[in-house]
Amino acid sequence: MYDFIASALYYSIILYGLIHFLLFFFVDADFTLLWASLVGRKPEAKLKGQVVWVTGASSGIGEELAYQLARCGSRLVLSARREGELKRVKRQCLECSSLKDEDILILPLDLLERTTHEAKTKAVIQHFGRIDILINNGGRSQRSLFLDADVEVYQALMDVNFLGTLSLTKHVLSHMTRRGIGAIVTISSLLGLAGGPLATGYAASKHALQGFFKSLQAELYDYPDIFISTVCPGPVQSFIVHNAIRENLHKPVTSAGEQTHKMPTSRCVSLILAGIANGVKEMWIAQQPFLTYYYIWQYTPTLAWFITNILGKKRVQNFKAGGDADSAYFSKPKNS
Numbered sequence: 001m002y003d004f005i006a007s008a009l010y011y012s013i014i015l016y017g018l019i020h021f022l023l024f025f026f027v028d029a030d031f032t033l034l035w036a037s038l039v040g041r042k043p044e045a046k047l048k049g050q051v052v053w054v055t056g057a058s059s060g061i062g063e064e065l066a067y068q069l070a071r072c073g074s075r076l077v078l079s080a081r082r083e084g085e086l087k088r089v090k091r092q093c094l095e096c097s098s099l100k101d102e103d104i105l106i107l108p109l110d111l112l113e114r115t116t117h118e119a120k121t122k123a124v125i126q127h128f129g130r131i132d133i134l135i136n137n138g139g140r141s142q143r144s145l146f147l148d149a150d151v152e153v154y155q156a157l158m159d160v161n162f163l164g165t166l167s168l169t170k171h172v173l174s175h176m177t178r179r180g181i182g183a184i185v186t187i188s189s190l191l192g193l194a195g196g197p198l199a200t201g202y203a204a205s206k207h208a209l210q211g212f213f214k215s216l217q218a219e220l221y222d223y224p225d226i227f228i229s230t231v232c233p234g235p236v237q238s239f240i241v242h243n244a245i246r247e248n249l250h251k252p253v254t255s256a257g258e259q260t261h262k263m264p265t266s267r268c269v270s271l272i273l274a275g276i277a278n279g280v281k282e283m284w285i286a287q288q289p290f291l292t293y294y295y296i297w298q299y300t301p302t303l304a305w306f307i308t309n310i311l312g313k314k315r316v317q318n319f320k321a322g323g324d325a326d327s328a329y330f331s332k333p334k335n336s
Contacts, residue, residue, distance in 0.1 A: 024291075026288070027288075028263060028267065028271075029284060030284040030291075033271055033275050033280050034271075036274050036277075037275075040277065041278050042277065043072050043270075043273035043276070044071070045277075046276075047069065047074045047133075047273065047276070048073035048074065049075065050132040051075045051076075051124075051129075051132045052074045052076055052077070052132065053076075053124060053172070054066055054069070054077065054078055054135045054137060055079045055135065055136055055137050056079075056187075057086060058078075058082045058085035059080075059085065059238065059239055059240075060238030060240055060265065061137055061187060061233070061236060061238060061272075064265045064266055064268075064269040065135060065269050067089075067096055068269050069273070070093035070094075070097035070099055070104075072273070073097070076099075076103065076104045077104075077124050077127075078090060078106055079109035080138065081109070083108045090104045105127050107123060107124065109138070109168075111160045111168065112159055112164055114163065121171040130179065131172055132181075132182060133185065133276065134168070134169065134172045134183070134184045134185070135186075136185070138164070139161040139187075139205075140157060140161065140202075140240075140244065140245055141240045141244040141245070142201050142246075143245075143246055144245065145198060145247075148247045149248070150249070153245050154201040156249055157201040157204070158204070161202070161206065161208075162209060176223075177220075180225055181223075181226060182225075182226050183227040183228075183229070183276065184229070185231065185272070187231045187272075188206045189206045190232055190233065190235075191203040191206050192207055192230070192232055193284075194294070194297040194308070196308070196315070197315050197319075198319055213230050216228060217281070227279055229275065229281050229282065231285065232282065232284050233263070233285045234263065234290035234291065234293075236262055236265055237262045238262075241253055262287075263285070271285050293307070
């Protein structure tokens with residue numbers, strides 16, 4: 001009888017591992033997050049009535065977060081630099097949900113203007129009485145080679161992506177520690193875990209966020225009901241590239257490039273909200289083959305370096321030839 005139980009357990013483990021191995025080639029997030037999205041608490045139940053502050057809410061992931069949170073019944077604070085775009089997002093939130101006008105606060109915010117962050121936080125608390133969740137989504141990307149870029153480009157990326165996020169988090173966290181409860185969710189990137197050419201400053205800022213929030217979580221041992229999470233998306237359909245910094249601060253990006261090979265923004269956001277509803281502390285979100293890239297960097301960095309060198313060369317070649325760097329992995333390099 002004992003031998004039968006041991007054999008059954010042995011083969012069950014093998015079968016379990018084989019199923020997960022096969023599924024891995026078709027999934028678009030880490031298994032913890034996928035499990036939470038399939039059988040965990042539903043965002044519409046967990047997030048209804050919660051006051052959620054979303055930065056970078058005028059486009060991309062932030063805009064889609066606003067729509068899905070509105071449908072969940074969350075009360076919203078929408079922040080970005082462009083007030084007109086925020087008003088557009090608010091109108092669409094009201095159209096797609098049962099929220100009322102007073103349930104959505106438009107709060108223009110520039111992450112670089114750190115001296116305003118305390119007053120902005122007080123404005124939210126005055127309007128809603130509390131902040132339940134802060135989603136740090138605002139930031140800028142990069143499309144430039146290190147040797148060609150001004151040092152000011154790196155200063156700007158760290159100022160907005162890292163120090164701006166840190167500043168706003170500090171003021172909101174002070175409010176949450178007084179209440180003893182809350183959640184701070186920060187949108188990082190695949191490049192916060194790995195690296196990639198043409199984005200050395202962006203990757204550095206995202207690595208800084210990863211280190212900061214992992215360390216912060218450990219400091220908050222006296223506040224077990226304050227939840228810290230980082231989200232690491234791979235390529236997602238958005239216009240973040242439009243706002244990317246080039247070789248200097250005044251050189252614009254002329255095109256966002258091809259988007260069809262990237263994950264739909266709606267899918268990315270639905271996974272984020274599932275992770276928030278179920279307390280997932282780190283979320284890896286990417287379609288294949290990018291998700292595999294996460295795991296290779298995590299478990300076999302020597303192989304990851306080899307792959308990065310090959311694909312990085314292709315990406316740089318396309319960029320130098322005037323092609324779309326993001327789609328370089330899916331096309332032949334152009335001749336410069």
